[in-house]
Amino acid sequence: MKICVLVKEVPDAAVEKRMDPNTMQLDRSGEKNLNPFDTHAIEAAMQIKEGGAVPIEEIVAVTMGPESSVRALHKAVSLGADRSVQLTDDALAGSDVCASGYALAQVLKREQPDIVLLGQQSDDGECYTMGAVIADHLQMPSLTQVIKIDVSGGKLRCERQAEYGYDTVEVELPAVISVGDAINEPRYPSLKAIMGAKKKQLDKLSAGDAQIEASRVGEEGSRTKVLALNPPSAKEKGTIIEDEDTNETVAKIVAWLDERKLL
Amino acid sequence: MAKDRVAPVEYPPPVNDAEEFVGPPSDPEEDRIEVGVAIVGGGPAGLACANRLMQLLEHEPELQEKLGEVPVAVIEKGKTPGAHLLSGANMRPSALKELFPDMPESEWPVLWKVEKDAVYLLTSKQALPLKPMPPNFRNHGNYVVSVAQLGRFLAGKAEEAGVYLLSETAATKLLVEDRIVRGVRTGDKGRGKDGAPLSNFEPGSDVTAKATVLAEGTLGHLSFAAMDYFDLGGEDEQRWELGVKEVWEVEKPLDRVIHTMGWPLRKAPQWNEFGGSFIYPMGDNKICIGFVAGLDYTDATFSVHDVLQEFKLHPFVKDLLEGGKRVAWGAKTIPSGGYFAMPKRFSVPGMLMAGDNVGMVNIPELKGIHYAMHAGMYAAEAIVDALKRDSINYEAYDERVRSSVIGKDMYRSRNMRQPFTRGFFVGGALARAMTITKGAFPGGHFKQEHDSEVEMVLDGASKSYPKADNKYTFDKLSSVFASGNATRDDAPNHIRIQQHVPLQIAQTWVSMCPAAVYEIPEEQVEAAQNGDGDGDGKVDVHVTPSNCVQCGAITAKGGRLTPPEGGDGPLYTQV
């Protein structure tokens, strides 16, 4: 069986992110890193492989992004992926969720994976959607925000916290699963794995290689358009009470809470 | 009643460098990682060395073969090269030119060419220009750089040339057999607060090398271990200054490099407060502003971070920042012991040391980046020469450093700091006299004590420090946030101190540390002051190691910083 793990290069969490007011896109020029949620997806893949309940021949890291995103792939490989695929093409720049999901699905179709794993959200703000978008394109069952995966009888038994409590769901393969960070504690790469990462196979694909229709990706192919970028409205300064008579102070707090229907 | 004055050195950190941090390889031979040259530290020295090595090896297939599959590896504890780098910085471009002679100036990783500079003496209300300008302040022909960006630039070049960059990797132990350095051991990852392995524990590895270059920067961990083990200490104790720096986006562009002396430091000699500020244009709408002070001050409540905050409220400075926004913050120590504090030797068989870790800083001119790079390049040349002879002896490197611009400049300014003047921010006339006499005035060589030997007293420096207004002034914790530090909370403690110490010592650490690593429980402060509690006047120091930004000051003042888990600490991007 084959597992594909979708990974993404994102601005490092520690760096203040900003939007480029000209392009209305996230300024990606600064420090970048492998999306932390994706490290949980890689670890989940490794645990399925090491668990041995299904034989996993290969774990393939797949990304879409600019040239520099190759670093995210190196990191993914150092964490356990056997090889990697990079979809990189200027035509893809500015793709929204709809366009990116289509493009990634086209790459995955070439790989024919049995399991697709990805992080449920990315540090640059996109969240919870990509797994379900890709699954529909691939016509596979999918589950997002999964916090536990067990493999039994050739199926995945997944748990997640939904609206009314914990749901346990059984999913047939092939399937697309996005995972939360509670699912595992990712391992650290060994120094040997880091040094060996660049030597593992890396296939670089253009949009054409992946049979991606140009009209469906990039800014042109996107179905959303950012109209305006605004600062958040300044929050009104709160009320400050100096506690002189505690009974009176408490009465004021209770009245304040009551006014806001918090009691 | 406890003593009023007490020196941190009386409470030394629980550490034995030569025993703990030096030893033979411990991994079975087949598990060791073999590299040609192992460079510890991805800063100007280490990366200049790496780049120079690749240049020299380019047409030497035989030498390449000798070095094996991984000819050069740079081991960097920061998240990326540059992550732990911080400097003023006005850089002299000599080393950059020498390393990349064909690179047009337009491609240099520099921010602003210095065309104009000014020095002011500050009183609490005024800024008096100092004319003529003391010569050591002259910066024409130099460039304002962000050393964090310079590091990334040099790392990019090195990687293109085939160097292996091993970021997020700490070098924790020097591998030595038969008094020959064989490489380094890297740090473990995935230990909990108490040091016990977590579920994702990954042990470190022995990295063996034909040559090991220690380019760890200020207060280098393995450099201390090596100097202790091989007895390399210089004539003088090394000393340090602590600099705290911010980057601001401002509305009015700045057209000159500014240095100031005087306020808010106190003049009275008993406090021993020496230092000053720097304000540099960084191109576009950015400027950096920093404050540097010697760590031989005596007041336990003195805090460079807070002095910088106070300094920003001076009308002269506030005007420059008007309408601006702080975008980055960081802190770092600078070795300031000068010529006589450098180690006796910069190499032993199998190992060479280059840069701030061996004190290669010209303190009167506040310059060290080009020395670090020159030294790194000399180290590369010495390694290649030795490799040709199948030797692991690098005495030629020692000679080269001493006879080069590094040795000569530093010798010339050997007496700048002691005893009448201090650091970079010296009185104009005196500095001129020394510069004119090429360092002979005031003559002689004055022994200097270690910063931790200075007796500390609780003396009110902190009384004037402003409360953070989150516009011009910031507290330490929000500053740590601005350093990009995102170390996990349950990281093991990498800071060695005695945790039950007199209040003066504890307060020294609390105040000195710009990152709020040390705390004393409030009730213990009161108890110690009233002579209650245990009655010994001592308090317990609480350590939050995850706040640490690796400035190193604790090592100067009675503790010992060791490397954190690889990848921890700040993520500097523009300081």
Place this chain on the structure above:
Amino acid sequence: MAGILVYALHDDEGNFNKNSQGAISEAAKLAGELGTEAAAVVVGDVSDEGAQSLGAFGASKVYRAKSVPEGLAQPIVDAMAKVIEENDIDYALFGGGLLGFEIGAGLTARLGAGVTMEVTDVKVQDGGLVSVRPILQDSQIVDVQYVGKPGIIIGRLNAFDTVQGDGGSAEVIDVDVELSPWSTKAKMVTRGEQRGANVNIEDADFLVAGGRGLGKAENFDLCEQLAGALGGTVAATRAVVDAGWFPYSAQIGQTGKTVAPKLYLAAGISGAIQHKVGMQASENIVAINKDPNAPIFEFCDLGIVGDLHKIMPKLTEAVKAKKGA
């Protein structure tokens, strides 16, 4: 017809969840402005009365797909895609929550539609809808327009207020849906299982958080009691977790959890930025601190400068009295 379609989620007893009701209210409001109407989709075993009752929130029609199971997204994607295509619907709106994200994302792929997540507000502009969405830890707000039809709007949890009108009854239309083959390959084993007595702090509506100002670990009792009275749970700052006063699982902040409860009551918390990033999205922030210069007073809604040891016990009693009344 054109219009706005909402998915209304219900539990095993047939009760619709509050988020869905809010989404219908929002859709009805927007439909009014656009001069169109709001409709809802329900799946599974929903009674006529249940379906009709959504009219109270402004749904004029309710499409009911009885054969489609509730609880997993993909079958509902099949149902909604069918309703959207057959009725030429312009927008699909979700109140947030895990299923809303999944269904919205599935529709995005199925219909080649634009999607915007974590939406906090929707405006009518030039005859269409524009989603307002905070990004980058809420440091920026973007206005997003849809290109082509339909547009998918996924709200942030509790973004839309529930507005119950005067009892209009929705028209219920049953639809037959043929499920896609892949929509039947995930099966619910158990749904809505409750685990552990402790409420997850990320889900709590009321949080009482304690910081260093509590003085000592034992004083967390003050927080526990007030939280109990409010029907909430207790959280903590990094400093007190570090000090061992409280478990890490309840830590709020940069290296802890991010929460957005209805009420965040901060007791003895200075409000350092590391803490702030974890709780600034809270709807109402009340701070009690003895230090008038504490940064938290800069961004709280109600600040009390005073001794929490005096205030909290009395506040607990007063809250109990008020609730009991």
